[in-house]
Amino acid sequence: MDTTIPVLGVVAVIALAMGFNYTNGFHDAANAIATSVSTRALTPRVALAMAAVANLFGAFFGTKVAQTIGSGIIEQPQGVNGLWLVAAALVGAIGWNLLTWWFGLPSSSSHALIGGLAGAALVAGVTVKWSVIWEKVVIPMIVSPVVGLVGGYLVMIAIFWLFRRANPGRVTRGFRLAQTASAAAMAFGHGLQDAGKTAGVVLLALNISGLHTSNTVPIWVLLLSAVVISLGTYAGGWRIMRTLGRRIIHLTPPQGFAAETTAASILYVAGLAFGAPISTTHTITASIMGVGATKRLSAVRWGVAGNIVGAWILTFPGAGLVAVVTWYVTAIFR
Template identity: 80%
Template sequence: MEWLPIGIVIALAMGFNYTNGFHDAANAIATSVSTRALTPRVALGMAAVANLFGAFFGKKVADTVGKGIIDAPQGSVGLLICAAALIGAIGWNLLTWWYGLPSSSSHALIGGLGGAALAAGATVKWAGIWEKVVIPMVASPVVGIIVGYLAMTAILWLFRRAQPGKVSRGFRYAQTASAAAMAFGHGLQDASKTAGVVVLALTVGGFHTGSEVPWWVLLMSAIVISLGTYAGGWRIMRTLGRRIIHLDPPHGFAAESTAAGILYVAGMGFGAPISTTHTITSAIMGVGSTKRLSAVRWGVAGNIVGAWVFTFPGAGLAAALAFYIGNAILL
């Protein structure tokens, strides 16, 4: 098979990866910027570097996306499925970014793969999606809320006799580490998902065999998502950092540390491609609820959850439409 079709799919994958970077940049740094622990550009630069390194630790996630979601046929149809899935995911990312909704780029990609595969009559591995995607999708926000609440409760108890000013300054410094840890987890999860789609495309195109993820695929995914992260996603950053709840440095540290821990366990332990967006948003809700339940703007949270619910079908329908159009024109 010629290199042009596979080159187009890889270019689309990197386009998705770039939108993933600026769409999800807020995941790592919104709380640090909103608490003034870091300036926006310093935070973005740090997140970009941490994204770059995190990408090399997500092979299990790449394997899940590349092999555990669909069985794409060899040849032109398989490549068209990959291309349509990426077009659907890019479209969903841009739509939710425009409206400032922190939806999941991960689930947009997986929904796109499922929608394109169904349109092509290919096999969708529903058992794998249920085990590796749906269960973690539901569990990670619940865990984020509970662990975030417990982590913040522990911080409040440990520092209950300390001077608030000193505590705030100390956690402002600590947020540099927690934000970097969150960005590392974002790279581990999200750059690896794109790498998984590239490997899938290389496999169906006849350019790759075996289970290894080529080093150049990981490197390219890592660099592009880092560039996207540095570009920033200011619309979504405002939603996460300010509109859900007003955060101070201890709350920001607790939310970032909680989310980072969940990303590491899911990615390196189980190879589950969970949403960094869902994880940090739910951790912010859990941490914020220690103030009082009414402190969380649940209306904003409800709009975010609505975007989560529609991500799978929205990206899937867009991908299916892209496949039908591409099939009519090219095949």
């Protein structure tokens, strides 16, 4: 076989991975900045620029997440068919991202990618590591929103108690400033998690081709993933931003700070300590719900929340199905 074929195939897959990375950036930009924009702590463009820079730096801390995606989800496939498998998985993830973005639903790019990998692997005859998916995907998928919901509620209660005698106007102004830091922390966590996932797919493609032979993520892969997700973030995901920032609950600056701080903390623990590729979308959405519930349960628009949860449930099989269809459609080229 002509040795240029796998090299060209790797280049094509990396380009496709960066396409997914870009959609991830504008799809999930809302995760980091929707609360800051909705409370008017930051203007949209300033918030997006800040989030893009924080994403860039966060990506360099996502090596554990990258290794989980690169070697922990499926057994390493071989040859050109292996590259087609990865390509089909990426098409599944991109397709789901675009569909949910169109409807303004904050679904998980992470679970779309993992669902795409699992779906493509099943039809390609490659072993799926279900035990790892259960341990590092399914359990965190359930636990992180619960922790976000409870954590957001408790952090907001603590803020109420600490500032119970303070001047309300002064508190609001102070938390508007504090939201700059909490939104940056959230964006850093998004870069750590989501740019790391794309780096993991590139790592998988490099190992399949033999151009790389270890689980160590090359620095150029992290840099490329960081830059592209930052560009996608700066492009903005306005449809989803409206859903997170306004349609679930009308947030105040203290509430926005509480939600962002809670979500960022969960992202750091999951990514840095366990290498678990959790959903930034699930985490921040649940944190917003928890914060909103401190006002009164009826303050949260649970109907909107229900639509979001429906999108969460459908993400894994939906992206997997698109990947399966892509695998069969591209059979004529293999």
